[in-house]
Amino acid sequence: MATCEVCGNNYGMTFEVHAQGAVHVFDCFSCAIHRMAPICEHCRVQIIGQGVEVEGHWFCGAHCARAEGRVGIVDRV
Numbered sequence: 405m406a407t408c409e410v411c412g413n414n415y416g417m418t419f420e421v422h423a424q425g426a427v428h429v430f431d432c433f434s435c436a437i438h439r440m441a442p443i444c445e446h447c448r449v450q451i452i453g454q455g456v457e458v459e460g461h462w463f464c465g466a467h468c469a470r471a472e473g474r475v476g477i478v479d480r481v
Contacts, residue, residue, distance in 0.1 A: 410435035446472050454480070 406418040408431035415431040421440060422428075430436040441450040445461050446468035456463045456477060463469040469477040 408432075408435050410439050444468050 405414050405416045406429050407414045408418060409429050411431065413431045418429050418431050419436075420427050420429055421436055423440065428436070428439060430439070437450060437452060441452055442455060442462040443449070444451055444455070444464040446463055449464050451462060451464050453464075456466055456469050456479070458469050458474045458477060461469075461472070461474075463472065463474075463477075466477045466479040
């Protein structure tokens, strides 16, 4: 059994997420999202979907990117 790095639950069905050279252990997707999801730099929501990355800055969508002064940003559909 392994221990979730967010909630500390010692659970037989944890899973690993390998990202950027690190290995993270979680017991549920909720904990994984809590730890791994980027935060929109405008509205502060956790970005669960696609999001928009502009010059190293993360936004939940084009609206928030434009609100922070980024130009020419559009959502992809």
